[in-house]
Amino acid sequence: xxRTSRDIRTAxxxxxxxxxxxxxxxxxxVLAAATxxxxxxxxxxVGELLDLRMxxxxxxEDSAGGRPRGLVAVNASGGALIGVDIAETYVRVELxxxxxxxxxxADEDMRPGESRPEQVVGHVAAAVGSVxxxxxxxxxxxxxxxxxxPGQVDRATGIAEYAPNWDWHDVPLLDLLTEHIAYPLxxxxxxxxxxxxxxxxxxxxxxxxxxxxxxxTGVGAGLILDGGLHRGVxxxxxxxxxxxxxxxxxxxHCGNHGCVETYVGAPxxxxxxxxxxxxxxxxxxxxxTATIAALAHGVTSNNPIAVKxxxxxxxxLGAGIADLVNLFNPEVVVLSSWVAAALGEPLVAExxxxxxxxxxxxxxxxxEIVLSPIPTxxxxxxxxxxxxxxxLQSVGQRNAKHTPxxxxxxxxx
Numbered sequence: 001x002x003r004t005s006r007d008i009r010t011a012x013x014x015x016x017x018x019x020x021x022x023x024x025x026x027x028x029x030v031l032a033a034a035t036x037x038x039x040x041x042x043x044x045x046v047g048e049l050l051d052l053r054m055x056x057x058x059x060x061e062d063s064a065g066g067r068p069r070g071l072v073a074v075n076a077s078g079g080a081l082i083g084v085d086i087a088e089t090y091v092r093v094e095l096x097x098x099x100x101x102x103x104x105x106a107d108e109d110m111r112p113g114e115s116r117p118e119q120v121v122g123h124v125a126a127a128v129g130s131v132x133x134x135x136x137x138x139x140x141x142x143x144x145x146x147x148x149x150p151g152q153v154d155r156a157t158g159i160a161e162y163a164p165n166w167d168w169h170d171v172p173l174l175d176l177l178t179e180h181i182a183y184p185l186x187x188x189x190x191x192x193x194x195x196x197x198x199x200x201x202x203x204x205x206x207x208x209x210x211x212x213x214x215x216x217t218g219v220g221a222g223l224i225l226d227g228g229l230h231r232g233v234x235x236x237x238x239x240x241x242x243x244x245x246x247x248x249x250x251x252x253h254c255g256n257h258g259c260v261e262t263y264v265g266a267p268x269x270x271x272x273x274x275x276x277x278x279x280x281x282x283x284x285x286x287x288x289t290a291t292i293a294a295l296a297h298g299v300t301s302n303n304p305i306a307v308k309x310x311x312x313x314x315x316x317l318g319a320g321i322a323d324l325v326n327l328f329n330p331e332v333v334v335l336s337s338w339v340a341a342a343l344g345e346p347l348v349a350e351x352x353x354x355x356x357x358x359x360x361x362x363x364x365x366x367x368e369i370v371l372s373p374i375p376t377x378x379x380x381x382x383x384x385x386x387x388x389x390x391x392l393q394s395v396g397q398r399n400a401k402h403t404p405x406x407x408x409x410x411x412x413x
Contacts, residue, residue: 007393010389010392010393012035012037012041012045013045013048013049013392014388014389014392015035015037016031016035016037016042016045016046016049017049017054017055017074017388017392018200018385019031019034019035020049020055020072020073020074021074021098021099021100021200022200022201022205024058024072024073024074024099025058025059025071025072025073026071026072026073027061027069027070027071027072028042028043028046028069028070028072029069031046046072049072050072052078052395053075053078053079054074054075054078054079054098055072055073055074055075055078056072056073056074056075056078057070057071057072058071058072058073059071074098074099075098076097076098076099076101077097077098078098079097079098079141079142079143079391080095080096080097080098080103080135080137080141080142080143081095081096081097081098081100081142081143081144081145081146081384081385081387081388081391082094082095082096082128082131082132082142082144082145082146082183082384082387083096083145083146083148083193083377083379083380083381083382083383083384083385083387084124084127084128084145084146084147084148084380084383085148085190085193085377085379085380085383086120086124086147086148086149086150087110087150087190087216087217087338087379088110088115088150088165088166088216088217088218089109089110089217089288089289090107090108090109090110091107091108091110091120091123091124091127092105092106092107092108092127092377092379092380093105093106093107093124093127093128093130093131093380094131094376094377094380094381094384095131095132095134095135095137095142096381096384098388100200100201100381100384100385102376103131103134103135103137104130104131104132104134104135105131105134105376106126106127106128106130106131106134107127108123108124108126108127110123112286115165115166115168117160117168117171117173117176118176121173121176121177121179121180122180124147124177124180124181125177125180125181128145128181128183139182139183142183143183143184143387143388143391144183144184144185144186144387144388144390144391145181145183145184145185145186145387146186146188146193146382146383146384146385146386146387146388146390147173147174147177147185147186147187147188147383148188148189148190148192148193148379148380148382148383149163149173149187149188149189149190150163150165150166150189150190150217150218151163151164151165151166151168151189151218152189152234152235152236152239153187153188153189153235154235155186155187155188155235157172157174158172158173158174158175158185158187159171159172159173159174160173160187164218164242164252164253164254164255165217165218165253167253173187174187184387184390184391184394186383186386186387186389186390188235188383188386189220190214190216190220190337190379190382191212191214191220191221191222191237191238191239192222192229192231192235192238192382192386193222193378193379193380193381193382193383193385193386194212194214194222194336194337194372194378194379194382195210195212195222195223195224195229195238195382196222196229196382196385196386197374197378197379197381197382197385198210198212198222198224198334198336198372198374198378199224199227199229200381200382200385201374201381202334202372202373202374202378203332203334203368203370203372203373204224204332204334207224207227207330207331207332208224208225208226208227208331209224209225209226209328209329209330209331210223210224210330210331210332210333210334211223211224211321211324211325211328211330211332211333211334212224212333212334212336212372213240213317213321213324213333213334213335213336213340214336214337215264215265215317215335215336215337215338215339215340216265216266216337216338216339217265217266217267217288218241218261218265219240219241219260219261219264219265220238220239220240220241221238221240221241221324222238223237223238223328224330225328240260240320240323240324241259241260241261241265242254242256242259242260242261243259243260243320243323244256244257244258244259244260245258245259245260245262245263245316245319245320246258246263249262249263250262250263250268250271260316260317260320263313263316263317264313264316264317264320265339266288266289266291266292266339267288268313268316269291269292269295269309269313269339270283270285270288270291272309272312272313273291273295273305273309276305276308276309276312277305280305281294282294282295282298282303282305282306282309289338292338292339292342292343293342294306295309295310295342295343296342296343296344296346299343299346300346310343310346310347310350311350313347314347314350314351314353314354315350315354317347317351317354318350318351318352318353318354318355318357318358319354319358321333321351321354321355321359321369322354322355322357322358322359322364323358325355325359325360325363325364325367326359326360326363329363329366329367330367331366331367331368332367332368332369332370333355333367333368333369333370334370334371334372335347335348335351335369335370335371335372336372336374336378337372337378337379340371340372341371341372344371345371348369348370348371351369352369355367355369
């Protein structure tokens with residue numbers, strides 16, 4: 001879809017604010033250099049953000065041979081943003097100030113069989129209410145709620161089109177959430193959320209090309225190309241977890257056989273363990289989190305079964321990541337989400353060796369493979385940026401007096 005001038009203005013406003021959040025305080029000339037926009041355009045956008053009280057003037061800095069430069073910084077108390085990470089085994093919600101510092105957090109466990117849409121919505125509504133109460137913010141200060149849900153998502157309509165692990169098809173999730181949550185809502189998926197979090201604050205910051213590999217119950221890859229988030233024509237880019245790793249291999253929830261996810265997602269890792277040692281005390285058959293935690297502890301204590309399972313998992317993962325390295329030639333591959341965080345550097349070290357065996361030497365030489373450095377939940381953080389983007393778009397629509405506003409329109413990124 002062709003972007004309108006208002007879409008472009010919103011995107012520019014968002015990019016300027018992103019740079020201010022990343023490097024407060026800063027000056028208009030520095031912002032112009034960082035964004036590639038003209039100084040006049042930056043000055044106009046900074047003026048708009050000042051009017052919105054999202055940023056504030058904070059003094060001056062000397063400039064060589066010229067007038068002192070005015071400095072601006074994010075106005076952290078100028079609003080609140082909420083990020084929601086809906087995963088297969090939990091719902092996590094974090095409330096942020098405008099500097100994207102976490103002010104409150106709430107978790108809701110989702111037991112097996114609790115995946116009906118109304119059950120998931122109930123968990124989200126409870127956790128959102130909890131963080132607002134914890135932070136003591138007035139409802140009017142909440143600019144929006146970004147919601148990440150696994151699977152394929154239509155951002156414009158708010159429909160969760162397909163979530164294979166839950167067998168969801170065309171669930172009107174945004175409508176269901178709107179019945180319980182009064183704030184503006186913006187829906188997307190964890191691949192995009194994790195990628196944006198790494199681009200803003202993590203290992204992809206300042207990188208032109210990066211791949212963020214999400215390792216949880218499900219598996220996928222967020223793509224950053226030419227310094228921006230790559231969504232694909234139908235917001236479906238990154239479904240790498242459902243590419244074929246083993247011909248005629250394990251049956252996947254998506255209906256195909258041998259998908260990457262069936263070997264390196266949490267249930268796949270549990271199956272790796274079960275096949276190697278069916279009666280292992282490391283295996284908690286109904287508890288993914290406990291099993292992965294037991295494997296992580298086992299690796300640090302040099303348990304041979306745990307070491308072998310992580311090594312075998314890394315072999316599968318390394319073969320799949322080598323394909324991403326050969327295809328996209330990224331500067332960095334980031335391992336993110338809860339399985340990667342739990343297994344940590346022992347997994348990363350094994351993955352590096354496995355990728356080196358499978359990737360072509362030239363792209364491999366240019367690629368770092370690292371663990372996500374973000375200390376909080378990267379999906380919540382990324383989801384909060386979608387709420388921020390949506391809030392800036394809605395401001396643009398309100399200010400466009402002569403342009404009919406379109407309801408439920410996704411932010412332009």
